[in-house]
Every structure is written in structure tokens, then in C-alpha cells.
Amino acid sequence: MSDPLITLTTDFGTASPYVAAMKGVILALNSRARLIDLTHDVPPQDIRHAAFFLASALPTFPPEALHVVVVDPGVGTDRAALYVEVAGRKLLAPDNGCWTLLADEQPPARVIRLAEPRFFRAQVSATFHGRDVFAPVAGHLSLGVDPGELGPPADRWVSLPFPRPRAAADRLCGEVVFIDGFGNLITNLPADALLGRRARVFVRSEEIPRVVRTYGEGGPGDLVALVSSWGRVEVAQVMGSAAAELQVGPGAAVTLEWQK
Amino acid sequence: MSDPLITLTTDFGTASPYVAAMKGVILALNSRARLIDLTHDVPPQDIRHAAFFLASALPTFPPEALHVVVVDPGVGTDRAALYVEVAGRKLLAPDNGCWTLLADEQPPARVIRLAEPRFFRAQVSATFHGRDVFAPVAGHLSLGVDPGELGPPADRWVSLPFPRPRAAADRLCGEVVFIDGFGNLITNLPADALLGRRARVFVRSEEIPRVVRTYGEGGPGDLVALVSSWGRVEVAQVMGSAAAELQVGPGAAVTLEWQK
Amino acid sequence: MSDPLITLTTDFGTASPYVAAMKGVILALNSRARLIDLTHDVPPQDIRHAAFFLASALPTFPPEALHVVVVDPGVGTDRAALYVEVAGRKLLAPDNGCWTLLADEQPPARVIRLAEPRFFRAQVSATFHGRDVFAPVAGHLSLGVDPGELGPPADRWVSLPFPRPRAAADRLCGEVVFIDGFGNLITNLPADALLGRRARVFVRSEEIPRVVRTYGEGGPGDLVALVSSWGRVEVAQVMGSAAAELQVGPGAAVTLEWQK
Numbered sequence: 001m002s003d004p005l006i007t008l009t010t011d012f013g014t015a016s017p018y019v020a021a022m023k024g025v026i027l028a029l030n031s032r033a034r035l036i037d038l039t040h041d042v043p044p045q046d047i048r049h050a051a052f053f054l055a056s057a058l059p060t061f062p063p064e065a066l067h068v069v070v071v072d073p074g075v076g077t078d079r080a081a082l083y084v085e086v087a088g089r090k091l092l093a094p095d096n097g098c099w100t101l102l103a104d105e106q107p108p109a110r111v112i113r114l115a116e117p118r119f120f121r122a123q124v125s126a127t128f129h130g131r132d133v134f135a136p137v138a139g140h141l142s143l144g145v146d147p148g149e150l151g152p153p154a155d156r157w158v159s160l161p162f163p164r165p166r167a168a169a170d171r172l173c174g175e176v177v178f179i180d181g182f183g184n185l186i187t188n189l190p191a192d193a194l195l196g197r198r199a200r201v202f203v204r205s206e207e208i209p210r211v212v213r214t215y216g217e218g219g220p221g222d223l224v225a226l227v228s229s230w231g232r233v234e235v236a237q238v239m240g241s242a243a244a245e246l247q248v249g250p251g252a253a254v255t256l257e258w259q260k
Numbered sequence: 261m262s263d264p265l266i267t268l269t270t271d272f273g274t275a276s277p278y279v280a281a282m283k284g285v286i287l288a289l290n291s292r293a294r295l296i297d298l299t300h301d302v303p304p305q306d307i308r309h310a311a312f313f314l315a316s317a318l319p320t321f322p323p324e325a326l327h328v329v330v331v332d333p334g335v336g337t338d339r340a341a342l343y344v345e346v347a348g349r350k351l352l353a354p355d356n357g358c359w360t361l362l363a364d365e366q367p368p369a370r371v372i373r374l375a376e377p378r379f380f381r382a383q384v385s386a387t388f389h390g391r392d393v394f395a396p397v398a399g400h401l402s403l404g405v406d407p408g409e410l411g412p413p414a415d416r417w418v419s420l421p422f423p424r425p426r427a428a429a430d431r432l433c434g435e436v437v438f439i440d441g442f443g444n445l446i447t448n449l450p451a452d453a454l455l456g457r458r459a460r461v462f463v464r465s466e467e468i469p470r471v472v473r474t475y476g477e478g479g480p481g482d483l484v485a486l487v488s489s490w491g492r493v494e495v496a497q498v499m500g501s502a503a504a505e506l507q508v509g510p511g512a513a514v515t516l517e518w519q520k
Numbered sequence: 521m522s523d524p525l526i527t528l529t530t531d532f533g534t535a536s537p538y539v540a541a542m543k544g545v546i547l548a549l550n551s552r553a554r555l556i557d558l559t560h561d562v563p564p565q566d567i568r569h570a571a572f573f574l575a576s577a578l579p580t581f582p583p584e585a586l587h588v589v590v591v592d593p594g595v596g597t598d599r600a601a602l603y604v605e606v607a608g609r610k611l612l613a614p615d616n617g618c619w620t621l622l623a624d625e626q627p628p629a630r631v632i633r634l635a636e637p638r639f640f641r642a643q644v645s646a647t648f649h650g651r652d653v654f655a656p657v658a659g660h661l662s663l664g665v666d667p668g669e670l671g672p673p674a675d676r677w678v679s680l681p682f683p684r685p686r687a688a689a690d691r692l693c694g695e696v697v698f699i700d701g702f703g704n705l706i707t708n709l710p711a712d713a714l715l716g717r718r719a720r721v722f723v724r725s726e727e728i729p730r731v732v733r734t735y736g737e738g739g740p741g742d743l744v745a746l747v748s749s750w751g752r753v754e755v756a757q758v759m760g761s762a763a764a765e766l767q768v769g770p771g772a773a774v775t776l777e778w779q780k
Contacts, residue, residue: 013441024320060544076474181533214596273701284580336734388749
């Protein structure tokens with residue numbers, strides 16, 4: 001059996017000592033733990049970004065990995081800290097909805113409220129539960145602690161609403177839900193809305209001139225619509241940034257208009 | 261016994277090949293070494309930032325970890341390269357004070373000047389001791405080389421002065437020592453100056469309106485003072501950046517005024 | 521024998537879920553794989569940057585490491601995906617020249633075109649071969665699949681032209697090939713052009729006032745020329761950024777003029 005995998009997803013950046021402190025706490029409890037950085041570049045306090053990130057990345061991981069998520073604007077308030085089993089994945093995360101996109105239509109298999117201070121750091125600060133709660137609980141879990149020991153089952157939790165596209169006879173109205181590092185606009189419009197039928201794509205009121213299969217089909221600077229690698233409609237600029245070119249952010253309207 | 265842990269802290273960024281080259285050198289010597297990135301985002305040549313980072317993060321690590329630190333504006337000059345045991349931690353670092361905040365009041369248990377070229381790379385450049393000195397020495401240490409073989413004991417080293425707050429009858433005058441990735445201002449004022457007594461907090465001449473226990477007690481945009489997760493007074497903007505709001509950097513004056 | 525080493529080099533940044541998704545795919549196939557981040561900060565689609573990065577970093581690694589490179593503007597087009605053995609290193613990379621600087625004068629020992637979908641993800645998207653082709657092939661290789669099973673040998677591939685300096689009787693004309701995280705300008709001029717003879721160094725038409733051995737020989741703000749840690753002429757600003765000071769980017773002319 002290989003050593004336990006623990007992934008880390010935060011909005012701490014790496015210039016500050018927060019991520020390093022978490023790594024130290026986990027390794028001090030279990031020096032065999034194998035730490036995998038997923039990202040520390042979630043925009044500060046951006047739960048929606050974290051939710052999309054996790055829903056996109058975690059399904060590729062093996063089920064035994066434990067995913068520690070600390071994007072936690074409510075730290076130190078009465079928001080709960082959770083252990084969650086959902087969609088075959090295991091997470092530790094604050095109760096702010098960052099994991100609920102993973103659930104999709106199926107309910108989580110298990111949600112536990114972290115309530116046993118013996119698995120926390122001796123002193124728990126009011127501002128850094130990543131180091132004082134989530135990291136030590138991850139360390140204990142990696143040593144074989146049964147999740148049932150962490151606290152009582154939770155029967156409710158914060159759920160992040162995911163914007164659903166609105167359909168009309170000749171169009172589908174959605175929005176940008178994520179902008180990736182290339183400036184590509186990932187939308188909430190499903191791929192099949194674009195495939196197998198002639199469609200025009202608009203970001204706000206600007207039409208995207210071409211629908212393509214991959215970036216290389218357009219020339220440098222061309223704006224194109226295509227199916228993203230996560231099965232959604234994406235708008236991109238070939239060798240450029242659609243977000244910068246169109247000056248849009250998450251939430252911007254994207255419309256598909258089917259042609260007769 | 262688990263495989264040896266080696267952490268890396270640099271100001272190299274990751275767009276350049278410097279960090280990767282160090283990783284390769286260590287793994288070529290000991291492919292069982294387990295590399296842990298602490299940060300490569302120390303601002304260029306900022307020894308003070310590195311010192312605060314290390315003093316905050318390293319105490320959480322298990323004692324067996326070896327911490328390699330390369331923030332090294334004096335590379336290639338006659339500044340020494342050191343192996344240090346301090347506060348129960350082991351480091352390799354240039355002799356520029358980046359580790360001395362860890363010592364606090366107790367002296368380091370051991371300081372050795374790296375002087376044995378047989379533990380270096382065959383050719384040592386004048387500009388990249390991370391790859392040519394620190395990484396290979398780390399590799400050799402992880403294979404079991406005794407630190408005493410690395411060179412002679414050092415009896416003096418550069419010590420970084422840490423600014424101490426100045427006390428008066430009704431006030432304590434300190435300063436910002438670190439700005440984290442959220443724009444929170446970490447000061448050199450101890451937590452107990454803020455706890456259990458009524459105090460007003462000023463950054464330069466601007467009063468911080470509220471003293472709170474955690475960020476969630478303020479509304480978005482509020483400036484608050486609180487106890488940081490490292491036991492010091494911190495000034496933050498809820499869901500924002502106090503550094504940007506107040507336009508201050510490290511060294512800015514922070515004053516506590518106790519009320520009668 | 522230690523667990524297999526797989527390094528990752530991309531232009532994805534880490535705020536997007538792309539790198540994390542690749543890590544999950546590899547670990548789901550082989551949970552013993554040891555993942556090493558080299559960089560995810562190659563500028564978007566910058567094959568030349570990736571080429572210089574790899575040529576500088578990979579020679580330090582042990583030969584058994586597998587290097588996965590995904591800087592891939594041609595994803596989804598008919599550009600090939602390759603397994604390469606070159607200069608004693610093993611890579612998986614798109615066929616866009618990103619690895620050919622490693623070859624220097626010697627030809628690669630082996631180049632194979634990835635052509636066996638049984639080693640790919642079940643569904644291969646048109647836009648993300650990092651997750652769907654390169655990561656799963658890396659996982660299979662780390663489990664012991666013979667590279668010969670991946671596809672047929674390739675007998676041609678894209679080669680990146682490396683700009684060679686032009687020599688005249690009294691001068692050598694080169695250019696900036698890479699700018700590191702400190703703003704240092706790495707050129708294509710070999711070190712021996714600077715050593716052992718008196719030379720004047722110009723960036724465009726501006727003379728660099730001093731030739732030194734290491735940064736510490738100049739005062740803060742001084743522009744200096746020196747031998748870089750990779751054996752090429754480098755232009756730096758002590759405690760500053762030569763790229764910002766001189767406002768130059770890759771491709772800028774650098775000239776050495778020997779003195780009589």
C-alpha cells in the first residue's frame with residue numbers, strides 16, 4: 001500500500017507562511033503523508049472559484065486521496081468545519097458550499113461536523129483553522145482515525161447555487177462561470193447545445209465569429225467558441241485572452257442562438 | 261522510517277529554471293528525498309520577508325526535516341554558507357540573518373560553515389549556490405552524511421535585528437513587519453497588549469475603528485484590529501486588503517493606546 | 521528501488537484546475553508516482569521559454585525521472601504527441617520543438633509518436649491533452665509499460681531554431697534568449713567570449729558599465745555583465761531588474777566588443 005495522499009487547495013498564495021505552516025503540521029503528525037499542491041491561487045475568499053476548481057479537478061483523483069480545502073472567509077465564526085464524502089471523494093472543508101458542486105444530483109454519502117478538539121492543534125486560533133483544525137485532522141485521518149470519531153453527522157450544510165442556463169425556443173441563455181489562466185471563458189452552457197446543430201454564440205451582445213473544434217483551427221487573435229475540456233461551451237481567443245479582449249468576468253451573459 | 265524530507269524556500273519564482281535545477285540536483289544524489297515546496301515567492305532579495313516566513317512556518321515541522329533556504333543577494337561574495345541547528349530545526353542557508361528570528365532568545369545548538377567542496381557540485385558558479393552548494397549538501401545530508409563533516413563550527417554569524425516595540429505609560433509603538441497575501445498587516449506588537457484591556461489601534465495616524473476576535477465579526481470593507489494566528493496584533497480589512505486600503509508597507513508605524 | 525519520479529512543466533498557471541486534473545489522472549493510474557512540479561508559469565504558449573527552461577533544468581535530474589511537458593498551442597490539431605529520449609533524459613511532450621534545445625549537437629536516442637489510445641483517457645478532448653493523453657501515458661510508463669508499445673518511431677519532428685551569435689573580427693553579436701525572475705538578461709553569448717580578455721558589453725546601444733564575477737561586486741542599482749550560472753553572458757542590475765531598467769525583452773541585441 002502506498003503512503004497516504006493529501007491534497008491542498010487554498011487561497012493563501014505562497015508568499016505568506018500559511019501553506020507552509022499547514023504542511024508542517026500534517027508532516028509532524030504523519031511524516032509519511034504525501035502532500036500534493038492543487039492550488040494556493042484561488043482568488044482571496046472566492047468560494048465560487050474554489051467550487052468550480054474542485055468540481056473540475058477532484059473527479060480525476062483516486063478515491064483514497066484526502067482533499068483539504070481552506071478557502072474560508074468565515075474562519076472563527078460559528079460556520080462549521082466538515083469532513084465530507086461525496087461523489088467518491090473525501091474532503092475536509094469549511095461549511096461554505098465550496099464542495100457542493102461535486103455532489104451534482106446525488107447527495108453526499110457522509111457529512112460530519114468536526115467537533116473533537118483532541119484532533120485539533122492544542123491552541124486553536126480564531127483566524128487560521130487551516131493550520132489549527134484542518135491540517136491536524138488531515139494528519140490524524142491519514143494515520144487511520146475513523147471519520148466517525150471526528151464528530152457528529154451533519155444533516156444540513158451550505159449549498160452553493162450553480163447558475164442554470166435558461167432555455168427559450170431558439171436560444172439558451174447562460175453565463176461565464178470561470179475564467180482560466182489563458183483568459184478562456186468557461187460557461188454553464190452544456191456542450192450538446194453547440195454540437196450537431198448550427199448555432200451563433202454571443203458574449204453579451206458581441207457575436208463570436210467562429211465555432212471550432214480546437215484552438216488551432218483559428219488564426220492568432222481570432223475569437224472562437226468551442227467545447228471545453230469539461231464538456232461545456234467555452235469562448236477563447238487563439239493565442240490570446242478572450243477575457244481581456246472582451247473585457248468580461250464571471251457572470252457575463254453568454255447566449256446560444258440556434259439557426260433555423 | 262520514512263524517506264527524508266527536504267523543504268525549499270527561495271526568492272526564485274517558478275518561471276525561471278532555478279528551482280527545478282535545485283530539485284534535480286537533490287534527486288540525482290538521493291532519489292528517495294521527498295521535496296516540499298514552502299515558497300519560491302519571497303520578494304527578490306528580501307531577507308526580512310524570508311526571516312519572518314521561516315520563523316512562522318518552520319516551528320510546525322517535524323525536527324527531522326531539513327530546510328533549504330536560498331534568498332541570497334550575497335551569492336559568490338565571501339558571505340558564508342551555513343548548516344544550522346536552531347530551535348529544534350535544521351537549515352541550510354546563506355549567512356545573512358534569514359534564520360536568526362527562529363533563535364529568539366536561545367542560541368543555536370550548532371552552526372557550521374560549509375567548507376568541504378567534495379559535498380558541492382563539481383563546478384561551483386559565482387551566481388547560483390542554490391544549485392551548486394546548498395542542493396548538493398542537502399542531498400548528501402539526506403543520505404546520512406554527518407553535519408560535522410561539512411566544515412568547521414562557526415562562532416559568529418549575521419544576525420537580523422528584529423524591531424522591538426517601544427513602550428510608554430499609555431501606549432506601545434510598533435510597526436508592520438509583514439504583509440500577507442490577503443493584505444493583512446502583521447505587526448511586532450504582542451497579542452497581550454490587545455487582550456484584556458481597552459485599546460485604540462492606529463496605523464500611522466489613522467485609527468482602526470474596531471477591535472475584533474475574527475474577520476467575520478466585521479462587515480465587508482471594515483478595517484479591524486485583531487490577534488493574528490502567530491500571536492501578534494494584526495490589522496485587516498474584512499474581505500479586502502488593509503495594505504491597499506491604508507497604502508502601507510512593512511515598517512509603517514502601528515500604535516496601541518490604552519484607555520484609562 | 522524508489523517510487524517513480526514524474527515532473528510536470530506547463531503554462532497552465534495554478535489558479536485553473538488543469539494541473540490538478542493532470543495530477544489526479546497520474547495518481548489514479550499509479551498512486552506510488554512521485555510528482556515534482558517544475559513550473560506551471562511558462563508564459564502562455566511560449567514554446568521558446570519552455571525550451572530554455574527545460575534545457576537549463578533537466579540536465580540536473582536523475583536519468584530515471586520522466587518529464588511531462590505541456591506547453592501546447594497546437595493541441596487538438598494534427599501535431600504529434602511524442603515520447604523522447606534525449607541527452608539521457610526522458611520526456612513526454614507535444615511535437616513543437618520544446619525539447620530540441622536539449623539535443624544540442626547529438627541526435628535524440630529515441631522519438632516515438634504516441635498512437636495507442638489504450639494508454640489514453642477513455643475520452644480524449646480536443647483541447648486538453650495534458651489530462652487526456654500526456655498524464656495517462658505518464659502513469660502507464662511509471663507502471664512499467666515499455667515505451668515501444670506507445671506507438672511507432674518518429675523519423676522527423678519540429679526543431680526549434682536556437683539563435684546563434686554572429687562573429688566579426690572585433691565583436692560578437694548575440695541576443696537576449698531568456699529573462700529570469702529577477703529581471704536578469706540571459707544571452708546566447710558563450711562565457712568564454714567574456715573571460716580572459718577585455719570586452720565591452722552593449723545591450724542595444726547602451727554600454728553596460730562593469731564586467732564582474734558576481735552580483736555582490738556591484739553597488740545597488742549598478743548594471744553589470746557577468747557569466748551566468750549556465751555558462752552564458754548575463755546582464756543584471758544589482759538588487760534590481762535589468763529587464764525593467766533597460767526595458768528590453770527576449771530578442772534584444774547584445775553585443776560584445778573586444779578591446780585591442
